[in-house]
Amino acid sequence: MQLIQHSFCPHSRFIRLVLGEYGLTAELVDEPVWERRAEFLTLNPAATTPVLIDDGVTIVGVQPIAEYIDEKYGEAAGAMRLMPSDLAGRAEVRRLISWFNDKFFAEVSEYLVQEKILKRNLSATNGGGAPDSGAIRAARVNVGYHLGYIGWLLKSRNWLATNRITYADLAAAAHLSAADYLGDVPWNEDESAKQWYARIKSRPAFRPLLAESLPGLAPAPTYANLDF
Amino acid sequence: MQLIQHSFCPHSRFIRLVLGEYGLTAELVDEPVWERRAEFLTLNPAATTPVLIDDGVTIVGVQPIAEYIDEKYGEAAGAMRLMPSDLAGRAEVRRLISWFNDKFFAEVSEYLVQEKILKRNLSATNGGGAPDSGAIRAARVNVGYHLGYIGWLLKSRNWLATNRITYADLAAAAHLSAADYLGDVPWNEDESAKQWYARIKSRPAFRPLLAESLPGLAPAPTYANLDF
Structure with missing residues (x-):
């Protein structure tokens, strides 16, 4: 593969x-x-x-x-298996995959990755240059709202979509990890979301992501810290 | 349901x-x-x-x-069945569903529906008002590029994803139909795409869409014409 x-x-x-x-x-x-x-x-x-x-x-x-x-x-x-076997459970997992891959991406992670990371690879004529501070500010406000939503989901479930880990948790954690590398997740705003992310990032599958770093752009201090 | x-x-x-x-x-x-x-x-x-x-x-x-x-x-x-049974065919249908539901939407149909239809329902303080002519112009340029892509796909297939009708055709036709109501599809730019759309819009499932109209905003003259 x-x-x-x-x-x-x-x-x-x-x-x-x-x-x-x-x-x-x-x-x-x-x-x-x-x-x-x-x-x-x-x-x-x-x-x-x-x-x-x-x-x-x-x-x-x-x-x-x-x-x-x-x-x-x-x-x-x-x-x-990371997808439930019942139709309603599968629909809920897909709703949340789309929530993070589409909505969170458009409101948070696309802005941050574009402004802070991808722009470094672009020439001025192709949209490179200094990060747009307005876009970054918007992303930081939006991420708080998404943490609140994660916390709200966790009031009735052990994981985001059901009582077991599913694609939904991995999609959410993937997007948050990109923002977290950049130090842009206000974890203290939602204790449940923070505990959930600590559980996810302790999983062996997460290790390769936590070991990566960009030349000239070090991760935020708590990025790879399993206990924050 | x-x-x-x-x-x-x-x-x-x-x-x-x-x-x-x-x-x-x-x-x-x-x-x-x-x-x-x-x-x-x-x-x-x-x-x-x-x-x-x-x-x-x-x-x-x-x-x-x-x-x-x-x-x-x-x-x-x-x-x-509107999804193939083999893994590769299913992946191709899903790629094209996303092409139209995400990419075509972001580049064409979202602009047109937002500027020409939804804005009519919004007050000035909520983003209502005159359509943004720049956004509409961009959508019209982009739609030509998508027609070309549809024509290119049809060179090797009877329908967009395979030799049978699938979700991919219905997703594409759904987005095009919204733009077509507004008269914003330059059908003459791609003869294969035009023929394909004529085949789709002749299907009984399409009839209810062709019968709809908005008060105060009549459809383009060829919208419901099965032979264009």
């Missing part, structure tokens, strides 16, 4: 966590999406990561990859 | 086409999403349509609803 990704793409991080939880190993291939390489556009004309190649099949995009992994490997995981 | 939707929400149109193809009947409940009614936010805190209620189960969001319908009703449809 090959996962075409980049380190701070939250959608790629979600798939890496899923593969890790299932004990599946994929070669990670970093794609500089901002270069819009012709070879990559042939694989995915939308020019986005992640793309998974498995057994000669190319699966493009985060939701298709998550569904593919569930269809191909989910059943074999037995009680550790 | 109840489908909470609004007429020109392209995501709701996609689900209506899916239900129509499967011969499933749902009561349509129009939700004025711009009012952010407390009762609706309880059902879907993201405040978006569509939401499906089926047998007491609430399914929120377009992708979760499409997957739910496939899981619950797909197999019974036999050869008319």
Whole structure:
């Protein structure tokens, strides 16, 4: 298996966590999406990561990859399957996957990754330059609202979608981890959300993410600290 | 079944086409999403349509609803199933669902519906007012690029994802139909895309969409013309 990704793409991080939880190993291939390489556009004309190649099949995009992994490997995981088996549970997991991959991304992690990380790779004529402080401020306000929502969900459940860990937790944690690396998550605003994230980041599947760092941009001090 | 939707929400149109193809009947409940009614936010805190209620189960969001319908009703449809049964085919259908529901929406249909339709319902302080002509111009340029992509796909396939009609065709046609109502699709730019759309809009499932109109905003002359 090959996962075409980049380190701070939250959608790629979600798939890496899923593969890790299932004990599946994929070669990670970093794609500089901002270069819009012709070879990559042939694989995915939308020019986005992640793309998974498995057994000669190319699966493009985060939701298709998550569904593919569930269809191909989910059943074999037995009680550790990351999707519930009942229709209502599956619908709730997918609602929350979309909440984080679409809504949280648009309101928080896309701004932060774009302004603080991707812009460093772009020339001034291609949208590079100093981070937009307005966008970063907006993302920081929005992340508090999402922590509150996570805390609210945890009032009635052990994990975000059900009483077991599912894709929903991994999607949420993947997006939060990108923001957390940058020091932009106000964990003290919601104690339940903080405890939930401490549980997730202690899992072995999380370790490779916590070990990564960007040249010239060190992680926030508590990023890899399992007890905050 | 109840489908909470609004007429020109392209995501709701996609689900209506899916239900129509499967011969499933749902009561349509129009939700004025711009009012952010407390009762609706309880059902879907993201405040978006569509939401499906089926047998007491609430399914929120377009992708979760499409997957739910496939899981619950797909197999019974036999050869008319709108999702392929092989993993690679399913991945390709999902890639294209996301292409239209996410990318086409962000680049074309969201602009058009927001500027030309939803703004009519908003007060000036809530973002109402005259349509933003820059946004509409951008959408019109982008739609040509998407027609070209549809034409390119049809060079190697009878329908967008495979040689049979799938969710991918219905998602694409749903978004195009909203733009087409507004007269914003340059059909003459791609003959294959035009022929494909003529095939889709002749299907019985499409009829209810073609019969709808907005008070004070008549459809473009060819909107309901099956031969253009």
